[in-house]
Every structure is written in C-alpha cells, then in structure tokens.
Amino acid sequence: xxxxxxxxxxxxxxxxxxxxxxxxxxxxxxxxxxxxxxxxxxxxxxxxxxxxxxxxxxxxxxxxxxxxxxxxxxxxxxxxxxxxxxxxxxxxxxxxxxxxxxxxxxxxxxxxxxxxxxxxxxxxxxxxxxxxxxxxxxxxxxxxxxxxxxxxxxxxxxxxxxxxxxxxxxxxxxxxxxxxxxxxxxxxxxxxxxxxxxxxxxxxxxxxxxxxxxxxxxxxxxxxxxxxxxxxxxxxxxxxxxxxxxxxxxxxxxxxxxxxxxxxxxxxxxxxxxxxxxxxxxxxxxxxxxxxxxxxxxxxxxxxx
Amino acid sequence: xxxxxxxxxxxxxxxxxxxxxxxxxxxxxxxxxxxxxxxxxxxxxxxxxxxxxxxxxxxxxxxxxxxxxxxxxxxxxxxxxxxxxxxxxxxxxxxxxxxxxxxxxxxxxxxxxxxxxxxxxxxxxxxxxxxxxxxxxxxxxxxxxxxxxxxxxxxxxxxxxxxxxxxxxxxxxxxxxxxxxxxxxxxxxxxxxxxxxxxxxxxxxxxxxxxxxxxxxxxxxxxxxxxxxxxxxxxxxxxxx
Numbered sequence: 336x337x338x339x340x341x342x343x344x345x346x347x348x349x350x351x352x353x354x355x356x357x358x359x360x361x362x363x364x365x366x367x368x369x370x371x372x373x374x375x376x377x378x379x380x381x382x383x384x385x386x387x388x389x390x391x392x393x394x395x396x397x398x399x400x401x402x403x404x405x406x407x408x409x410x411x412x413x414x415x416x417x418x419x420x421x422x423x424x425x426x427x428x429x430x431x432x433x434x435x436x437x438x439x440x441x442x443x444x445x446x447x448x449x450x451x452x453x454x455x456x457x458x459x460x461x462x463x464x465x466x467x468x469x470x471x472x473x474x475x476x477x478x479x480x481x482x483x484x485x486x487x488x489x490x491x492x493x494x495x496x497x498x499x500x501x502x503x504x505x506x507x508x509x510x511x512x513x514x515x516x517x518x519x520x521x522x523x524x525x526x527x528x529x530x531x532x533x534x535x536x537x538x539x540x541x542x543x544x545x546x547x548x549x550x551x552x553x554x555x556x557x558x559x560x561x562x563x564x565x566x567x568x569x570x571x572x573x574x575x576x577x578x579x580x581x582x583x584x585x586x587x588x589x590x591x592x593x594x595x596x597x598x599x600x601x602x603x604x605x606x607x608x609x610x611x612x613x614x615x616x617x618x619x620x621x622x623x624x625x626x627x628x629x630x631x632x633x634x635x636x637x638x639x640x
Numbered sequence: 641x642x643x644x645x646x647x648x649x650x651x652x653x654x655x656x657x658x659x660x661x662x663x664x665x666x667x668x669x670x671x672x673x674x675x676x677x678x679x680x681x682x683x684x685x686x687x688x689x690x691x692x693x694x695x696x697x698x699x700x701x702x703x704x705x706x707x708x709x710x711x712x713x714x715x716x717x718x719x720x721x722x723x724x725x726x727x728x729x730x731x732x733x734x735x736x737x738x739x740x741x742x743x744x745x746x747x748x749x750x751x752x753x754x755x756x757x758x759x760x761x762x763x764x765x766x767x768x769x770x771x772x773x774x775x776x777x778x779x780x781x782x783x784x785x786x787x788x789x790x791x792x793x794x795x796x797x798x799x800x801x802x803x804x805x806x807x808x809x810x811x812x813x814x815x816x817x818x819x820x821x822x823x824x825x826x827x828x829x830x831x832x833x834x835x836x837x838x839x840x841x842x843x844x845x846x847x848x849x850x851x852x853x854x855x856x857x858x859x860x861x862x863x864x865x866x867x868x869x870x871x872x873x874x875x876x877x878x879x880x881x
Contacts, residue, residue, distance in 0.1 A: 507732060518712050
C-alpha cells in the first residue's frame with residue numbers, strides 16, 4: 336500500500352513540468368536538488384552524527400566533471416564518470432578522515448571543500464587560463480527536473496533499504512557509541528567509508544545533473560560553502576534520522592531562502608545564521624521527532640483525563 | 641588447557657606505567673577475580689585484553705594465537721566479550737536492538753527471525769524476559785547491566801571480561817547478580833572478573849590475581865590470596881596487615 340502510494344506520488348511529481356511555467360519549474364528543480372543533497376547527507380551523517388560540511392566539494396566536482404567532459408562523450412557516460420570521480424574522491428578523503436571524530440571531522444570537511452575550490456581555481460587560472468566554463472547541453476529544465484526526481488527517488492529507496500539492513504544498524508551503533516560498536520564486532524572504518532562514499536556519489540550526481548542549468552560555471556558558484564550549510568540545516572530541520580525528514584526540511588527552507596535572497600539580499604546571510612542557531616536550539620532532532628513527542632504528550636494527557 | 645595468556649604485558653601512558661610486566665594465564669572454564677586497589681591497573685589490563693588499548697610491550701594470546709596486535713572487533717570475533725565499568729548502553733536503540741547489534745556483527749552472524757528468537761532467550765537468561773521492545777534509555781541501573789551482559793553473551797564468547805559488573809547494586813540485586821554469574825560459570829564460559837565486592841569474589845572465584853601499582857602482587861586460590869598479608873597491606877595500609 337505504502338509502495339503504491341509512493342509510486343503514485345512519484346508519477347504525480349513527474350507530471351509537474353507539463354502543467355507549470357518556467358519559474359515554478361525552476362523552484363521545483365531547486366527543491367529537488369536540495370532534497371536530494373539533504374537526503375544523501377543524512378544517509379551518513381544522520382545515524383553517525385558526523386556533521387559533514389563537504390557537501391559542496393562533491394556537488395562542485397559533479398558540476399565541473401560535466402563542464403569538462405560534456406563535449407568529449409555522451410551525456411550518460413559523463414554522469415557515470417562524475418559518479419565514479421565522486422566515489423574515488425570520497426574513498427580517498429574517507430580513508431584519511433573517518434578516524435577523526437566530532438569537531439575535528441567538521442573542520443576537516445569544511446577545509447576540504449575550500450581546498451577543492453582553491454585547487455580548481457588554481458588549475459583554471461594557471462593552466463587553462465580561464466576562470467569559468469560554459470556548459471552547452473541540449474537539456475531543458477524539465478529534463479533536469481526529471482533526472483533530479485529520479486535521483487531523489489533512488490536515494491530515498493536506498494535510505495529506506497539501509498534503515499532496515501544490517502549496515503543501517505551498524506551506523507546507528509557507531510553513532511551511539513563507537514567503543515561499544517568495536518567491541519560487538521562492527522567494522523567501523525569500513526562501514527563509515529561505505530556510507531560516506533555512497534552519500535558523496537549522490538551529491539556528485541546532484542551537482543552534475545544541475546550543471547547544464549547554469550550554462551556558465553566557475554568555482555565561486557559551484558563550490559559556494561552556503562550549499563553545504565543549507566544542506567545541513569534542511570536535514571536538521573526535518574530530522575536526519577527519518578526517511579522523509581531531510582525532504583521535509585528542504586521544501587519550506589528552500590522556498591524561504593529564495594524569498595529571503597530576493598527580498599533581503601544584504602541581510603540574507605545574517606538571517607540564515609540566526610535560523611541555523613534557532614533550529615539547532617529548538618528542534619535538535621527535527622520537526623518530525625518534535626511532532627511525535629508532542630503527540631505522545633497529548634496521548635498521555637488523554638489517558639490521564 | 642590455557643585459554644588466555646598474558647606475557648610480560650606493559651602499558652605506559654607517557655611517563656605513567658599503568659600496567660608493568662604483567663603475566664598470567666587463564667585455564668578454560670575458570671572464573672578468576674582480578675583484584676587490587678583503585679588505580680592498580682585492573683581496568684587497563686582488561687582494556688588491553690579486549691583490544692580497546694594497544695599494549696606498549698608484551699603479548700596477549702588467546703588459544704595460543706596472539707591477539708594483542710588486533711583491534712577490538714577482531715578480538716570479539718576470536719571470542720572475547722566484555723562489559724564496561726560504567727555501563728555503556730546504546731541509548732537510541734531498544735533493548736532488543738542492543739542485543740541484536742551483538743548478534744548481527746559477531747563472527748557467525750544472526751539476523752531476522754533467528755536473531756529474534758535468540759534475543760528472547762538471551763534476555764530471559766539475564767532476567768529481562770519480554771523486555772526487547774523497551775527503550776534502552778528507560779532501563780534502571782541493574783537492568784542496564786543485565787542488558788549489557790546479554791549483549792556481551794550474544795557474541796558467544798569463550799572469555800567474558802566483567803569490569804565491576806556487581807558494583808553499585810543493592811543487597812537484593814547483588815544476590816541476583818551473583819546467582820546470574822554462577823549460572824554463567826556453570827555453563828562452562830571462562831570469566832575474568834574485576835571486582836571490589838569481596839563477598840562476590842569469594843562466592844564466584846576459585847582463583848584470584850591481585851594487582852598493585854600496575855604489577856602482579858599475588859596469584860592463587862581465593863582464600864589464600866585474600867589472607868595474604870601483602871594483599872591486605874595493599875588494600876588497607878600497613879596498620880591492618
């Protein structure tokens with residue numbers, strides 16, 4: 336029944352481009368893009384509680400892969416290359432960093448995103464001698480929308496499967512207490528590396544799919560750290576440990592940020608920061624968990640009455 | 641036949657030697673007490689056996705194979721399980737999931753229906769029958785200890801390390817705890833028990849090893865060791881010896 340409802344919802348969402356204009360479709364693409372990033376982020380960071388700020392590193396790598404390879408090979412092959420590059424970078428980074436924990440991991444991932452941006456900038460300025468690149472692909476916004484919808488559906492299906500599989504339990508055990516995890520036989524590094532890489536592959540694809548939309552890309556656009564922060568805040572708002580939590584956070588926050596950046600372009604960052612603080616303080620486990628807690632309280636009150 | 645052998649094991653933290661040249665063996669099926677005043681290195685020794693801390697020098701062998709070069713997950717797969725001095729529950733999991741975590745990642749993993757049946761048996765054996773759906777974070781102290789024990793037993797260990805498992809229990813709980821460990825002992829499992837509750841040590845251990853300032857002070861039958869003047873001096877000071 337739930338599966339059927341999901342398929343119907345997917346079909347309804349897939350039909351959206353036939354009925355809406357360019358602007359709402361653009362918003363739809365933005366929401367799907369962030370919902371995918373936030374869901375992918377929560378795959379790893381939800382259960383392990385490792386706050387990664389490297390989202391934009393993978394997102395930007397995806398976009399740049401498309402910009403560099405689009406003229407050289409067919410589009411599906413470009414996407415495959417992007418996913419593989421994302422995977423290789425994630426494996427290398429993961430091997431180096433997943434032994435870090437807490438604040439050290441957060442700082443490293445933030446530094447990593449900046450490092451990748453600086454490396455790409457250096458290469459473009461000194462080797463190719465052009466800062467930006469053009470992406471000309473015969474893809475309309477509806478094609479981008481459908482690809483992102485497909486990627487989001489696959490990511491949600493993966494998240495659903497992982498939450499019920501042994502690897503999902505392993506991640507939750509690691510998130511609760513890595514010392515106990517090791518003493519129960521959980522292969523900690525291997526488990527974290529697998530999920531970090533899977534999550535990074537999805538992020539890379541999300542960047543790759545959206546690259547044709549911008550036509551012109553440069554490091555400051557596709558490696559903008561705000562993307563990493565927005566992803567975290569969206570996942571936290573909805574609840575990173577619920578299947579639809581990140582999706583639920585992405586929807587209102589993307590619309591809010593669009594409105595804020597259009598109406599308060601000079602104060603946008605300040606409001607974003609305040610909102611981030613408010614969410615972490617008021618809804619540490621997300622809206623869905625807060626809702627469940629509220630419902631449980633009501634039920635207890637009713638039972639007493 | 642010796643199950644566990646520590647040979648000249650030393651652990652240093654910077655300038656501090658927490659365990660100094662410690663050697664002993666455990667025979668399969670024994671229940672041995674590891675005693676000593678606070679800071680004598682008992683928990684550090686346990687941490688090295690379970691792989692939580694690497695040894696500075698010396699070797700630890702299980703069934704004749706060196707394990708002191710392995711990490712805790714591999715040592716668990718070889719048949720060592722432990723509880724912790726301060727109970728370490730997995731608070732976001734249910735009681736059943738805490739035990740499932742041990743079943744799912746042990747050397748011979750269990751999952752699904754088989755695991756559910758095993759969880760029921762394990763919880764019943766430690767005195768938590770039918771409690772698998774409760775949140776672990778809601779358990780009382782003694783029940784957390786029971787759950788931690790069920791989780792350790794779920795890995796099917798040859799050697800069980802209990803770090804002050806009976807500490808902090810009231811007299812009724814203590815009685816129940818001693819009975820529980822007695823049943824485990826009768827099942828043939830080898831137990832190394834760090835403990836300060838002397839009644840429990842007398843009731844459970846045939847042999848005791850006493851540590852003081854990182855070194856082995858005494859090793860022998862429980863009654864002899866507890867009457868040893870050097871042991872009494874280490875615990876209570878010169879005036880009482």
